[in-house]
Amino acid sequence: MNPFRYERARDASSAVALLAQEPGGVFLAGGTNLVDHLKLGVSQPDLLVDITHLPYDRIEPLPDGGVRIGALVRNSDLAADRIIRSRYPLLVQALLAGASGQLRNLATTGGNLLQRTRCVYFQDISKPCNKRVPGSGCPAQEGYHRELAILGASEACIATHPSDMAVALVALDAVVRVLGPQGERVIPLVDFYRLPGEEPQRDTVLEHGELITAVDLPPLPFATRSHYRKVRDRASYAFALVSVAAALEVADGVVREVRIALGGVAPRPWRATKAEAVLRGAPATEDVFRRAAEAELADAQPLPGNAFKVPLARNVLVRTLLDLTEEEVQP
């Protein structure tokens, strides 16, 4: 591990100022992803700015009926919160499908959004990887890519985004609040993550030194009827091969409102706008759900090792929508 300086931020503006002065610095939250990367040599910062003492550990109602989640709210606390449990069940299910109890006790909302891909080559510094060392190559294309992307990838990188929570938040139209050297800004989560293109080293639109302070959820009343379904190789401690976050409102057999995001299939949580367009105003039937899934996956470009994800994503999406049209959502 490379030597680095450690500073504990007293307040948000000093946290931002500390990083602004140090191009090789990073924020430290729960450390469950960053510390692994320090040990592996994937990340070699000169400075760690510990933000865990900043006052962003609350979940608060907003005047518009939405909810503000502080960036330092731990994943366990978010999953246990009464308002979140009653109004955004898919978010609770996504959180509880991630990592383990001990990890969720440490992992924070901001850190979870910024965790990095689990592509095996990214985490192995003896291998080339365009995301870690731009221009070095992408061995996953010809190598091991079973877990990697079928949508939104590029010649340079086919990695998937690993967060379960982010998939639920994209489906919920969440907004990220950020404080940086130039002041505050607000970014819809659906625009927060970048596709790799020719710059796979940049996962998000954040600039160096920008601190996530909170995530805002809109009221979205029909999200009380929502579900997160994750398919993975093991029942615990495994990242999604495919996941679906969906909220559905059906009246008189017709889809009135719908939000869908897919996980495990793309370099970012994938908002399924094409599927949503097919569904809105259409009869809530299995046939329509299948057409919606097929519309979303029509652009999929799988490789030999991950072609199974195309039918898997289609079937998981259809099953999730069928469950949501039934009286009780199945676990």
Ligand SMILES: Cc1cc2nc3c(=O)[nH]c(=O)nc-3n(C[C@H](O)[C@H](O)[C@H](O)COP(=O)(O)OP(=O)(O)OC[C@H]3O[C@@H](n4cnc5c(N)ncnc54)[C@H](O)[C@@H]3O)c2cc1C
């Ligand atoms: C064995 C294992 C299994 C896992 N399984 C899953 C899983 O199934 N599903 C899943 O979703 N996740 C899983 N995870 C990942 C886990 O959820 C993340 O490691 C965790 O959410 C990261 O949060 P953190 O607070 O520890 O972030 P840290 O490790 O502290 O930080 C991560 C990154 O975010 C940056 N950062 C942190 N907070 C801020 C902020 N407020 N503003 C700006 N930058 C910030 C840091 O600089 C760093 O780059 C797993 C992790 C492990 C170790």
Ligand code: SF4
């Ligand atoms: S898929 Fe992306 S992260 Fe994986 S080896 Fe290729 S460039 Fe690196």
